[in-house]
Amino acid sequence: MATTACFIIVSRNDIPIYEAEVGSATKREDAAQLHQFILHAALDIVQDLAWTTSAMFLKAIDRFNDLVVSVYVTAGHTRFMLLHDSRNDDGIKSFFQEVHELYIKILLNPLYLPGSRITSSHFDTKVRGLARKYL
């Protein structure tokens, strides 16, 4: 498992709708905002790259020092962004694919308004479980 990993789902309106620090490293106070900064800035890159390929998994698109940003763009242009320091492309890909499935289940919920924050605790535990499994 990666020592540092931050997973964020960004809605098509660039609003973060789910955030999780899934790294095994002990949390630092300023880590959260740094991670947000990196991921937020990486959106600029995603914006360019997303339209150049038909694949949903964009691989590692941006880096900051030793942190790498991997992105997965769904058909609805919701972006799954993972900030990580491990090099495990296959694991990350599987992680994204399974999270995508979970996300679709969330979308199927008639009470969930697409683009609003995902507050389901079930989703949270599942995502964290997937992170442990693949990252």
Added chain:
Amino acid sequence: MDPASTPLGKLLLDEITPVVMVLSTPLVEEACLKNGLSLVEMLSPFCVFNNIDVPVRTASDQPYRIQKFKLRLFYASDIRHPNLEVAKERLKQVITRAGEKDDLYSEPPQTSNLLSSSESEIQPSWFEFFNKELVRTMSFSDHEAFDHPVACLLVVSSKDEQPINRFVDLFNTNKLPSLLNDGAMDPKILKHYLLVHDYQDSDQEKAAKILTDMRSTFGLHDCQLLCINSSDHEMVERQDNPWAPYKSGDSPSQRLGCFLNVDDYNEIKDLLQDLSSKHIIPYMEQKIRALNQEVSATRKGFRNQIKNLWWRKGKEDVADSPAGPMYTFSSIESQIRVLGDYAFMLRDYELALSNYRLISTDYKLDKAWKRYAGIQEMMGLTFFMLDQSRKEAEYCMENAFNTYLKIGSSGQQNATRCGLWWVEMLKARDQHKDAAVVYFRICDEEPLHSAVMLEQASYCYLLSKPPMLRKFGFHLVLSGDQYKKSDQIKHAIRTYRTAVSVFEGTTWGHIKDHVHFHIGEWYAILGMYELAVKHMLEVLACTHQSKTMQELFLKDFLETVQKTGKTFEVLKLQLPKLNISSLKVAFEDHRTYASPVAASVRECLWRSLEEDMIPSLPTARTNWLELQSKLVSKYRESNVCVVGEAVKVDIEFKNPLQIPISISSVSLLCDLSAISDELNSDALSSTVGPQNDDGSSNLTTNRDMSSENFSFSSSEVDFSLGGGETTLVQLMVTPKVEGILQISGVRWKLSGSVVGLHKFDSNMKKITKGRRKAKPPCDNLKFIVIKSLPKLEGSIHSLPEKAYAGDLRHLMLALRNPSEFTVQNLKMKISHPRFLNIGSHGNLKTEFPSCLEKKMASEQSGVHANSNNLSQTVFLFPKETLIQGEMPLLWPLWLRAAVPGHISLYISVYYEMGDISSVMRYRTLRMHYNLQVLPSLDVSFQVSPCPSRLQEFLVRMDVINRTSSESFHVHQLSAVGHQWEISLLQPVEAIFPSESLMAGQALTCFFRLKSCRKSLTSTDKVSTLSPLLGSDVSLRPEGSNEPLFDISCSPLADFHLCERLHQKMSHQGDPNAVDFILISQPLKDNITPGIADPPHLFSHHACHCSTSSTSPISWLVDGPRTLFHDFSTSLREINLKMVIYNSSEAVASICINTFDSTSTSGHLSEGTADLSTYPSGDQTGWHDASVVNNIKVTSDVHVGAQVGKSLSLESVPPFIWSGASSTRVQLEPMSATEIPLQICVFSPGIYDLSNYVLQWSLLSSDDSGNQEGKSQHSGTCQGYPYYLSVLQSA
């Protein structure tokens, strides 16, 4: 695009130019310093030639002309590697100075503006300067040749002694730069000799003489005379001083060159032009040719290449030192490099490139990495200047950059320079994104340096197409952090301020918090507290942050606020959060409320309650004064409130943080515009529309504090909120003068230092305007304040919150009128008359419950059931009732907890103003109480007719005590209605062995109920109206002579009426139904001592217990029971009589059919079957009879049917009915008649005379239609068993 015109091209043409080393004597400097300039400074402005037009030939004899040219002049002492520390210090000063100039108070730039403006506008201008300085720190390195002096200018003053010797001394080796001394460059360079003559010192003759000497010594062309300071004693004024840009520092530019007149000026210019065009350029050209020939000879061609490779290979085991092997100026590698650089400087890029390429592999093979990197760097630049092969140019730059970095810390600076050139190259090709990445790579450990680079990177992101704003913001923030690390707070703020505009309105919480918090913090460090507070406000409501961060934010914020030393008023302070949807306004216009609970009751409930009490709107309007209708029409939107009466606003505050916060001085923001009286009438009498201007001038708005106190007062609330808590706060404002009150918002104080304001949104009104009719009283925050009115305050004394069912209490309604005006014409209505009943003024003072006790039949006090307190009517207080002053009006009320459950009691009191001129004519006082009723006694009755007696009934009463702890004395049972008489069947002691009913205990007891109604008379009709004269039976033990209660007394009777109404819908029900009232009292022991508990009385009402069985006809066969007769002589005729009673309200036609046993048909003929079945009939007969006797106790068994089943008939009838076999009678309602019957008996025995049938039908009277659904019209009744014993007489 011409590469030379790009920023990088200009930079290169500026920086990579021939260097001229200047050696001068102190006297020369002295002469120059009179102008405030050193020699180099004096000459520098004239070293740039924009149109020199010198023909040059390349190595391959291609002629071309150089138009632009530049020389760089340096003192010999400056031609060395610059001290790194000094350079850094200088850079820092540059930055600091730039920081000073920043205006931190100005508005931060907006992102949209940034995007629309060009590069030069966005970037701070000092970046360029900084970059140049940074590049200069790298100059005079020994691994590259373009900084090596091309020529040497030796300058001696005419004042110097032995000037010729001075010239020789100047070029003394120990003063020369290390580059020449350690052999990195050729010490044999072009020398030029200059004699400086100061006119102010002496004549030109001496100088001319020296010049001739010089010429003879050093050669004719290499010596020149420069005369300066020719303007004697007068200042030369210049429009644009050519020295100003070259002189750093802040000495006044007027002083510069003040002794240099136009002649001097031109002389200097000519001198330098001459120097460059006639000496330096030809010299370089010549050198290029020479070197090129040598290089061609030794390195070009196949043979030389093989040789070279071979030779290099042999050196492979050379130690890998970072600087690589030392190359002297005479080595071929150095010469190639010099050749390349000279060619570059003379714009012969093809030549330069070929030579760089040549040497590049050599250095690589020699592992001379620094030189290799330098060559790669130059190759990149040459490619750029040639404007070809972009990819290769980039590759070269990257290669150079990486190689510099590879050699460790010594290469770091070079890498920076290389990076800067690379960046410029990328920028020139609009590859801003890549440029930003390079900038990011230039960053090193030194924070200040990184800060500047990061900031430049951020601007690159902004300039890239499409603009990458997020990257821009991120790098600005990174840069700001680095600035902060190097104590450049102003720069840090500057970067963050720009970042704020980028991140404005972002939903990425951590980012927003970080930016705002830090910029706030830094402003606070600079002492700009107001701006600091402004930014810190943004981060206060940071729910997503951890608790420690929240604490930190709040603490810093409060500290900053304290430092400002004043209280801030902040619109939309986010701490605590206001729940606007919880906003609720309670105010009292004509509706007043006795308690806040009453105000929260839905308006429609009150409306329906007050429906027939309040004058309807049209009539009210005509009654109202003109004033009112005008007011209403003018401010249709507004609500009405009264001077001196508080408007209450409920609003919810929520603490979004996990840490507690304290809130104080929460109050409403109000605006009361008073209308002065004389203007008032004026404004109101005219139409509203066109008078808007006048109207506004009529209103004198009192906003300032002094008049605020005068016109209204508002309450203040303090509280503290724990983490995540929500509190509902009630705020009040009390207007003190008439006018228009507008509640505009709420203000509060956070932690005693920051004042938060929240304005209520004005468009809130618009949403609710549509449903104005049913609006809750919170829509509109605008009120017309009208002059003070009396307002009743009401309360009900000693109304319990909890009561057991049946509890009957005496309560007191108190109405007070604190104002001096009278109110009159009071009316009252109660929502549940079943629970709450209005007493009469007479029993105000009476003692409860003794007032209910039966008087000795003397006076039936007039307080019987008031006809007006039947359901849903309005109670009118007596006309003369006025409430005024301190004396409250007391009015008795009776409470009876009718059924278990939660009951909401609504009471509305209507009153009119005594003062007829007031705007509002009436008001209502609304009271609301909740009552919880617990179950106590469950009483049920069962009535069955007594078979043996007409008009008598057996009553079975089941009582269960449902309470958990209470015990009750059952006091009395009353049957309501004067036609009923009730009496005990058993002694009381037998029923209640323990005298009381314990909790959970159930009891059954029996009573005899007798109807004493004789016939239907007119008096009966009357009595149904006041039917509450009844008969009572005391259930207290014999010894106690407690009086019975009078159920016809006011509250009991009233409540009974309500119960009746409630328990059965039709008042005109079955006349034979009977109502019971069970009165009980709680056991005294259970009442907790010490509390003066009011005496309790419980009444349980059971209404409409039907007495009738299936048919309205009842009858009784009467006659002898035992007879003696001598059957030997004759048969016996026995006369019987049948009394038939018609209990219905219609005329009944009754037909009595008797059957003889012969005409048996199934069920009808039971006859004397018992006789035939049992041969010895006597005994069995007796036995049977006794069974029948028992039946009257177990009342409900239908005797006839039981007997009928066990019959088999085969015997001879022992008796026959004589007389008519069928009799028909007509029976008036409620009347009885007697019919004679006769039987003939032939033998002794026991006879059951039940073989008859009564067929009845009701002859419909007028109201037959009503009855139809409820009871039968006709029916058939089986005869009762009637046992007759006929014995043989002796």
